[in-house]
Each structure stands twice: as C-alpha cells, then as structure tokens.
Amino acid sequence: xxxxxxxxxxxxxxxxxxxxxxxxxxxxxxxxxxxxxxxxxxxxxxxxxxxxxxxxxxxxxxxxxxxxxxxxxxxxxxxxxxxxxxxxxxxxxxxxxxxxxxxxxxxxxxxxxxxxxxxxxxxxxxxxxxxxxxxxxxxxxxxxxxxxxxxxxxxxxxxxxxxxxxxxxxxxxxxxxxxxxxxxxxxxxxxxxxxxxxxxxxxxxxxxxxxxxxxxxxxxxxxxxxxxxxxxxxxxxxxxxxxxxxxxxxxxxxxxxxxxxxxxxxxxxxxxxxxxxxxxxxxxxxxxxxxxxxxxxxxxxx
Amino acid sequence: xxxxxxxxxxxxxxxxxxxxxxxxxxxxxxxxxxxxxxxxxxxxxxxxxxxxxxxxxxxxxxxxxxxxxxxxxxxxxxxxxxxxxxxxxxxxxxxxxxxxxxxxxxxxxxxxxxxxxxxxxxxxxxxxxxxxxxxxxxxxxxxxxxxxxxxxxxxxxxxxxxxxxxxxxxxxxxxxxxxxxxxxxxxxxxxxxxxxxxxxxxxxxxxxxxxxxxxxxxxxxxxxxxxxxxxxxxxxxxxxxxxxxxxxxxxxxxxxxxxxxxxxxxxxxxxxxxxxxxxxxxxxxxxxxxxxxxxxxxxxxxxxxxxxxxxxxxxxxxxxxxxxxxxxxxxxxxxxxxxxxxxxxxxxxxxxxxxxxxxxxxxxxxxxxxxxxxxxxxxxxxxxxxxxxxxxxxxxxxxxxxxx
Numbered sequence: 001x002x003x004x005x006x007x008x009x010x011x012x013x014x015x016x017x018x019x020x021x022x023x024x025x026x027x028x029x030x031x032x033x034x035x036x037x038x039x040x041x042x043x044x045x046x047x048x049x050x051x052x053x054x055x056x057x058x059x060x061x062x063x064x065x066x067x068x069x070x071x072x073x074x075x076x077x078x079x080x081x082x083x084x085x086x087x088x089x090x091x092x093x094x095x096x097x098x099x100x101x102x103x104x105x106x107x108x109x110x111x112x113x114x115x116x117x118x119x120x121x122x123x124x125x126x127x128x129x130x131x132x133x134x135x136x137x138x139x140x141x142x143x144x145x146x147x148x149x150x151x152x153x154x155x156x157x158x159x160x161x162x163x164x165x166x167x168x169x170x171x172x173x174x175x176x177x178x179x180x181x182x183x184x185x186x187x188x189x190x191x192x193x194x195x196x197x198x199x200x201x202x203x204x205x206x207x208x209x210x211x212x213x214x215x216x217x218x219x220x221x222x223x224x225x226x227x228x229x230x231x232x233x234x235x236x237x238x239x240x241x242x243x244x245x246x247x248x249x250x251x252x253x254x255x256x257x258x259x260x261x262x263x264x265x266x267x268x269x270x271x272x273x274x275x276x277x278x279x280x281x282x283x284x285x286x287x288x289x290x291x292x293x294x295x296x297x298x299x300x301x302x
Numbered sequence: 303x304x305x306x307x308x309x310x311x312x313x314x315x316x317x318x319x320x321x322x323x324x325x326x327x328x329x330x331x332x333x334x335x336x337x338x339x340x341x342x343x344x345x346x347x348x349x350x351x352x353x354x355x356x357x358x359x360x361x362x363x364x365x366x367x368x369x370x371x372x373x374x375x376x377x378x379x380x381x382x383x384x385x386x387x388x389x390x391x392x393x394x395x396x397x398x399x400x401x402x403x404x405x406x407x408x409x410x411x412x413x414x415x416x417x418x419x420x421x422x423x424x425x426x427x428x429x430x431x432x433x434x435x436x437x438x439x440x441x442x443x444x445x446x447x448x449x450x451x452x453x454x455x456x457x458x459x460x461x462x463x464x465x466x467x468x469x470x471x472x473x474x475x476x477x478x479x480x481x482x483x484x485x486x487x488x489x490x491x492x493x494x495x496x497x498x499x500x501x502x503x504x505x506x507x508x509x510x511x512x513x514x515x516x517x518x519x520x521x522x523x524x525x526x527x528x529x530x531x532x533x534x535x536x537x538x539x540x541x542x543x544x545x546x547x548x549x550x551x552x553x554x555x556x557x558x559x560x561x562x563x564x565x566x567x568x569x570x571x572x573x574x575x576x577x578x579x580x581x582x583x584x585x586x587x588x589x590x591x592x593x594x595x596x597x598x599x600x601x602x603x604x605x606x607x608x609x610x611x612x613x614x615x616x617x618x619x620x621x622x623x624x625x626x627x628x629x630x631x632x633x634x635x636x637x638x639x640x641x642x643x644x645x646x647x648x649x650x651x652x653x654x655x656x657x658x659x660x661x662x663x664x665x666x667x668x669x670x671x672x673x674x675x676x677x678x679x680x681x682x683x684x685x686x687x688x689x690x691x692x693x694x695x696x697x698x699x700x701x702x703x704x705x706x
Contacts, residue, residue, distance in 0.1 A: 054324045080321070113668060
C-alpha cells in the first residue's frame with residue numbers, strides 16, 4: 001500500500017470532514033432544540049459563499065490585501081447569514097411551532113427552494129468563479145502538493161470554531177439555556193428561559209458557522225453556484241445523523257467520519273460513486289442505528 | 303394603531319433591505335474586477351417587504367382569530383360547494399367531456415402540454431397516497447418515476463419489448479422497489495423517513511448517471527419506441543393524440559382507484575395511522591403491512607407514469623429525475639391539498655399549466671411556488687381543496703317514524 005497516497009486521501013478527507021462538521025453543527029443544534037430538519041440550512045451555506053464572493057469582489061477592486069479580504073469576507077458573510085437564519089426562522093418555522101411535524105418540514109423544503117431561486121433571480125444560475133483568498137503559507141511549502149494552505153486553514157479554523165462553540169455551550173448562560181431548552185422546552189420555559197430567544201440564537205450560531213464553511217470551501221474550490229447548498233446540506237445532515245443528531249460532539253465526529261470515508265471510498269473504490277457512498281452511509285445508519293454513534297436511543301412515551 | 307403598524311412594516315422593510323443588500327444590489331465579476339450596482343432592485347425589495355409585512359401580520363391575526371373560533375366552536379363550518387356530490391359529479395362529467403374532445407381541437411404543442419399535465423396529475427395522485435393519506439413524507443418520488451421510465455427504455459433498447467408489454471411491468475417494478483425501500487425504513491419517524499427517501503432518490507439517480515455501460519450515463523437513452531396501435535403506422539400528430547388518450551385513461555384509472563382507496567379498509571387504516579400510530583396499533587391495525595401497502599400503492603403509479611413518459615418523449619436521461627422533480631410533485635400535492643385528489647388536479651394545473659401559459663412569469667415560477675409552499679403551511683396547511691374525511695350520518699329510524 002502506498003503510504004503517501006493514503007496520507008493524501010486522509011488529509012483531503014480531513015478537510016472535507018471539517019466543512020461537513022461545521023455545517024452539521026447547524027443541523028444538529030436546531031434539531032436538538034425544535035426537532036426540525038432545517039432543510040434551508042444548506043442554502044444558508046450557499047448564501048454565505050455568495051456573500052463572501054461579493055464582499056471579496058468589492059474589497060478586491062478597492063485594493064485591500066489578501067488576508068484582510070479573507071477575514072472581512074468571512075466576518076461579513078457570518079453576519080449576513082446569521083441575519084438570514086434568524087429571518088428564516090421567524091417566517092417559516094415560528095408560526096408553525098404548534099403545528100405537528102409534517103407542516104414545518106414542508107415549510108423548510110419550501111424555504112430551501114425559495115432561497116435557491118432567490119439566488120438564481122438576483123445573482124445567476126451559472127457557476128461563478130471565486131477568487132482564491134487563502135494566502136500560501138511558507139511553512140507548508142514542503143507538503144503543499146498534498147496539503148495545501150487552504151486545506152490547512154479550513155481544518156484549523158473549523159477546529160477553533162468548534163472548540164469555541166463547545167466552550168460557549170458549556171460555560172455561558174445562553175449555552176446553559178440552550179441545553180435546558182433542548183432537554184425539555186416546557187420545563188425550561190417554566191423556569192424563565194425565553195425559548196423563542198434561545199431558538200433564535202441557535203439559528204444565528206448555526207447559520208454563522210455555515211457561512212464560514214461556505215466562504216472557505218468556495219475559496220478552496222474556486223467556484224460557486226446556487227445549487228452547492230443542496231449536496232453540502234444533505235451531506236452535512238448525513239454527518240449529523242452519523243454522529244447522533246442533537247449531539248454536538250457527535251456532529252463533529254460524524255463530519256470527520258463522513259469526510260474520511262468519502263475520501264477513502266473515492267480513492268480506493270471508485271470516484272464515480274462518491275456521492276452514492278455518502279447517501280448509502282446515511283441510509284444504512286438511519287436503518288440500523290438511527291441514534292448515531294454518540295446518540296442515545298430515545299424511548300417514546302405515550 | 304395604524305401608525306404603529308406603519309412603523310412595524312417600515313422596520314421590516316428596512317431590515318430586508320439591509321439583509322438582502324449584498325445579493326440583490328451588487329453583482330461582482332471577479333475576473334474582470336468589475337462591480338455592478340443595482341440600486342433599483344433594492345427599492346423593489348424595500349417596497350415589497352413593506353407591503354408584504356403588513357399583509358403578513360394582518361393574515362397572522364386573522365389566523366389566530368380563526369383558530370380561536372374553531373376552538374370555541376363558534377363560526378360553525380358552513381356548507382361548502384365541494385361538499386355536494388351533485389356539484390363534484392357535474393364538474394367531473396364536464397371535465398371529462400372537455401378533455402375527451404380537446405386533442406382534436408388544439409395543436410400538437412398544446413396536446414403535449416396537456417400530456418405532461420396529466421403525467422403530473424398521475425404522479426401527484428400517487429404521491430398523495432403516501433404523503434396525504436398515510437402521512438409519510440416522501441422526498442424521493444422521482445426515483446420511482448425514473449424506475450418506470452428506465453424499465454421501458456432499457457427493455458425496449460435491449461430486447462425490443464413494446465410499450466404495452468412493459469407498462470404493467472413498470473408499475474409492478476416501481477411498486478416492488480417501493481416496498482423494498484419501505485421494509486427497512488418503516489421503523490423510522492416522519493422526518494428521518496423523509497431523509498432516507500431523499501437519499502434513496504439520489505442514489506437511484508446517481509447510479510443511472512454513472513452506470514454508463516447499461517444506461518448510457520448522463521446522455522441517456524434515445525430512440526425509444528412510441529406505443530404501438532395494433533401494428534398500425536401513425537403520423538407524429540396521430541401518435542401524440544394516441545398518447546394523450548392513453549395518459550388520460552391512466553389518469554382516470556389512477557383517480558378512481560385513489561378515490562376508492564381512501565374509503566376502503568386499507569385507506570381508513572392509513573388515515574388512522576397518520577393520525578396516531580400507537581392508538582392504531584392498539585386497535586389491532588397491522589402497522590407494517592398497511593404501511594408497505596401505502597408505499598407499494600403510491601409508487602406503482604410513478605412507475606406507470608414513467609413508462610408513459612419514456613414513450614412520449616422517446617428520449618430520457620437522468621436529468622429528468624432530480625430532487626427538483628420530486629419537489630415539484632410534492633408541491634403539487636401540498637398546494638392542492640394533502641389527501642385530496644381534486645386538490646392534486648388543481649395543484650398540477652397551477653404548477654404545470656399556469657407557467658406554460660404565462661411565459662412572462664416563467665422566471666419567477668419556482669420562487670413563487672416555493673413561497674407558496676411556505677405560506678400554505680403557515681396559513682392554510684390543508685391546501686387549496688382540503689381533503690374531507692368521509693362522514694357518516696346516523697339516522698335514528700324509530701325516532702323518524704314516530705315523529706311523523
């Protein structure tokens with residue numbers, strides 16, 4: 001077995017996995033709190049990439065240096081996506097809080113289609129080139145052919161964000177309120193937690209993280225298109241399910257697991273069936289272990 | 303009061319202008335390093351958001367009062383036009399006559415549009431059995447459409463089998479695939495089921511796309527035979543009319559079967575399952591068997607429709623069976639009214655016929671339907687023509703007799 005090839009696949013899987021994990025966090029947090037698969041989450045990621053593109057384009061013509069453009073593009077796109085996430089929740093999910101399971105799900109699919117077509121309408125339906133914003137790091141020179149600086153940055157940024165989020169959930173008051181709401185919303189409300197606010201914050205955080213993923217991956221790949229959110233969304237959801245939906249460390253683990261298995265699957269078996277691989281994993285997991293790697297089996301009480 | 307509403311709408315309008323600013327007002331070209339500012343768009347968003355937010359809040363208030371009325375029993379449900387069998391039967395008969403005659407009066411192009419309308423009605427009714435009647439959200443329906451279409455295309459391409467031989471097989475194949483998919487996923491709850499079916503749909507499409515040796519890959523299969531009519535040679539226009547009648551009859555059969563199914567033993571079991579699974583099991587309904595039946599009954603129609611589709615277009619490729627297709631079929635069902643077959647017809651008319659005849663709006667077609675899906679869920683989750691459950695009136699014979 002070729003060791004270098006193995007490492008190459010491993011590292012590319014790591015990059016993919018980190019992005020999946022970043023997006024998966026949004027799914028898993030929302031699911032943990034309101035038990036809804038937020039289909040529009042993939043679209044938030046796509047909108048993040050587009051916003052990043054626009055910011056980078058404006059700053060680029062103004063002659064900003066590359067690192068500044070990257071940082072500003074990520075930050076602005078995080079803010080905007082947070083706004084989108086917040087607004088989407090208010091329009092499509094909040095009025096349906098009392099309305100069974102099927103209605104919010106269909107509303108979410110509608111929202112996802114809406115956002116895709118919104119981007120087609122106001123931007124374009126073609127692939128748009130995305131400038132390479134990530135600078136080349138000198139210390140990565142010797143291994144640049146298997147682990148480029150964009151890969152490095154994606155992995156590092158994701159790791160930092162996820163660590164930050166874990167600390168936030170664990171130690172801040174808001175984090176505590178989120179955990180309480182996820183456990184039992186009614187009880188949390190009785191104890192004076194503003195559940196609507198918690199839900200809004202959940203959407204905001206999840207969307208901002210998806211935006212980071214969107215900008216970084218768009219810069220890494222060099223292309224954006226209105227449809228990128230769909231595949232990324234399903235894969236991130238797969239990651240969330242693999243890890244155990246509702247569980248934060250589960251989403252991270254699931255993301256890495258999915259990224260690595262996709263990379264190895266494509267490298268050693270067949271790259272044609274790369275996506276089939278992810279979907280099959282999803283189906284197999286949902287059938288045999290719907291609670292995921294980290295999740296606990298839920299007993300439904302009557 | 304009015305002033306407060308005004309400022310609220312103003313606030314929403316400002317919020318949307320800020321929120322949509324980068325995407326709506328700017329377009330960059332990173333290759334030539336140019337930026338295009340489109341301030342006019344922003345003004346449209348501002349005015350639109352202002353009006354819509356006012357309407358939105360008015361509608362929410364109205365929804366609340368209606369919910370409150372319904373809860374307190376006030377505002378008794380009035381008799382609707384749709385409730386009377388005389389109206390529905392007359393309407394049905396009129397539609398029947400109109401659709402029987404239409405292909406002789408209009409051009410081939412128009413007939414083609416109607417054929418695709420009927421195909422969507424068929425798909426909608428089939429999906430309605432799974433989504434509307436049984437309440438199982440199913441997002442990979444296009445996969446079964448693909449199974450039907452590819453069954454005919456492949457069998458015709460490799461073995462030269464005819465349309466009429468493959469038509470029943472397509473339905474059976476799709477039904478078998480539906481049951482096979484249903485077996486493992488039956489334990490799953492609603493939203494997981496949605497995702498598994500979505501994943502399955504994508505798997506089918508990706509396999510069709512990548513298994514080039516068999517399916518021709520992304521370029522698909524062409525030169526599929528049109529349906530034969532006792533070995534007669536027919537002109538293109540003639541075949542078109544012939545296919546029109548085939549699909550028309552198929553829709554009729556689908557419609558009648560689906561309508562009859564709803565009030566049948568299985569249909570009632572499905573509706574009961576939709577409402578409460580646990581209570582159902584306690585009443586002795588075989589949950590697994592009934593759900594399998596729902597999947598099989600629902601997907602079979604997609605198979606039939608797929609065979610007809612392949613015969614109509616004589617060329618198919620995987621691009622016709624994307625998630626987008628499943629989403630359109632789902633929105634037909636949702637907008638029309640889940641569980642209501644008349645609703646599906648109306649929904650298909652909205653989604654297929656309307657965009658054809660209003661070309662000016664074709665750009666906005668999908669965004670409007672997507673918005674309609676969200677709005678429908680918020681304000682009228684039962685759809686345009688709500689499904690009605692069968693009502694039984696118990697007449698006390700003795701009381702009636704003695705009361706004379």
